[in-house]
Amino acid sequence: MRRVYLDNNATTPVLPEVIEAMRPYFGERFGNASSIHHHGQDTRAAVENARESMATLLGCRASEVVFTSGGTESDNLAVAGLVAAGDHVITSSIEHHAVLHACKHLEEIGCEVTYLPVDGRSLIDPDDVRRALRPNTKLVTVIMANNETGVLQPVEEIGKIAAEADVYFHTDAVQAAGKVPIDVKKIRCDALSISGHKIHAPQGTGALYVRKGTHIQPLFYGGRHERSRRAGTENVPGIVALGKAAELALQGFANGNDRTMAASRDRLQQGILAQVDEAGVNGEGASRVPNTTNIYFDHIEGEALVIALDLKGLAVSTGAACSSGAIEPSHVLTAMGLRADRARSSLRFSLGKQSTAEDVEFALALVPKTVARLRELSPVYRKTATSC
Numbered sequence: 001m002r003r004v005y006l007d008n009n010a011t012t013p014v015l016p017e018v019i020e021a022m023r024p025y026f027g028e029r030f031g032n033a034s035s036i037h038h039h040g041q042d043t044r045a046a047v048e049n050a051r052e053s054m055a056t057l058l059g060c061r062a063s064e065v066v067f068t069s070g071g072t073e074s075d076n077l078a079v080a081g082l083v084a085a086g087d088h089v090i091t092s093s094i095e096h097h098a099v100l101h102a103c104k105h106l107e108e109i110g111c112e113v114t115y116l117p118v119d120g121r122s123l124i125d126p127d128d129v130r131r132a133l134r135p136n137t138k139l140v141t142v143i144m145a146n147n148e149t150g151v152l153q154p155v156e157e158i159g160k161i162a163a164e165a166d167v168y169f170h171t172d173a174v175q176a177a178g179k180v181p182i183d184v185k186k187i188r189c190d191a192l193s194i195s196g197h198k199i200h201a202p203q204g205t206g207a208l209y210v211r212k213g214t215h216i217q218p219l220f221y222g223g224r225h226e227r228s229r230r231a232g233t234e235n236v237p238g239i240v241a242l243g244k245a246a247e248l249a250l251q252g253f254a255n256g257n258d259r260t261m262a263a264s265r266d267r268l269q270q271g272i273l274a275q276v277d278e279a280g281v282n283g284e285g286a287s288r289v290p291n292t293t294n295i296y297f298d299h300i301e302g303e304a305l306v307i308a309l310d311l312k313g314l315a316v317s318t319g320a321a322c323s324s325g326a327i328e329p330s331h332v333l334t335a336m337g338l339r340a341d342r343a344r345s346s347l348r349f350s351l352g353k354q355s356t357a358e359d360v361e362f363a364l365a366l367v368p369k370t371v372a373r374l375r376e377l378s379p380v381y382r383k384t385a386t387s388c
């Protein structure tokens with residue numbers, strides 16, 4: 001059976017060039033990057049090259065890049081590492097759980113956290129950030145591109161407000177990296193999170209930009225790796241892969257791949273909406289990363305649609321998270337004001353560098369008819385349809 005993968009916001013396949021770049025570091029180039037002999041110097045050079053590549057992607061100095069085990073660790077390091085008990089933190093209601101749950105932990109240790117609302121397009125009002133500032137505010141942390149809707153937040157405006165108030169600003173750029181250009185100087189952030197597996201590097205790799213001069217309390221205690229900001233022997237193959245993925249992301253922008261991807265995403269979105277009634281885009285009207293569309297299909301259970309599509313070879317996902325057997329509607333979609341049933345009927349389609357025009361056509365041929373079939377099976381839909 002042909003299988004098409006349109007769930008790249010969950011994870012991306014590691015690109016062949018990235019696999020090739022990391023391969024030697026599993027075998028002949030195995031040194032511990034902290035060793036002073038030839039083998040260690042060899043891998044140290046590879047790690048520092050990768051740091052340069054990541055710094056180029058982010059517009060920062062290499063010394064400002066800290067390699068981590070992924071987006072979750074980067075978010076936790078930024079959120080927990082920049083504040084202490086008694087501090088006030090401002091965040092949004094649509095953060096990834098890596099930030100939201102880190103903030104919940106901060107509340108448990110005596111911090112106060114303000115969770116800002118979003119509008120119907122899932123946008124934060126920068127004026128709300130300004131209004132939420134308090135004398136003890138230490139950190140503003142706002143996601144750059146949401147993982148469910150792809151909506152881009154006005155991070156430059158928020159960064160300006162934070163800088164003027166002399167408050168740290170962290171942004172979770174896990175879903176923005178490689179999709180839109182990032183310049184930490186324009187954003188005026190003090191910390192910015194990256195995850196390798198969202199940019200075609202392996203799972204379990206990541207980075208945190210930490211602005212020069214920013215004191216960050218480490219999460220781990222151990223050696224003086226990563227300038228004492230992240231203890232633990234470096235994952236050399238993973239870091240090399242992340243560096244290569246960063247280079248490929250930059251090349252992608254130079255080649256206009258982001259524009260091509262946006263055109264494919266738009267074709268998919270418009271094609272679906274042209275064929276399916278009572279459906280719409282979540283986050284419509286806001287600026288979004290080029291690879292993502294999140295569409296609600298009224299009268300459908302999103303999970304059922306995901307399974308039905310998977311049985312036909314198309315991998316996508318819902319905006320809903322499963323916890324202890326109960327399907328909770330997505331906190332992101334409900335924060336935007338979606339009814340619970342509409343949130344549950346929403347599907348996320350996310351393209352990757354490997355996605356082709358044929359993949360989009362495959363999805364277009366499948367989604368409308370699968371939605372129609374499931375609606376036919378839905379007693380609620382049949383009742384609504386016959387009473388109209």
Ligand SMILES: Cc1ncc(COP(=O)(O)O)c(C=O)c1O
Pocket residue numbers: 009010069070071072073075096098143145146147172174175195196197204205206
């Ligand atoms: C916006 C965002 N932040 C953080 C994470 C966590 O990243 P990782 O899976 O590398 O821990 C994800 C992963 O889905 C994400 O989408």
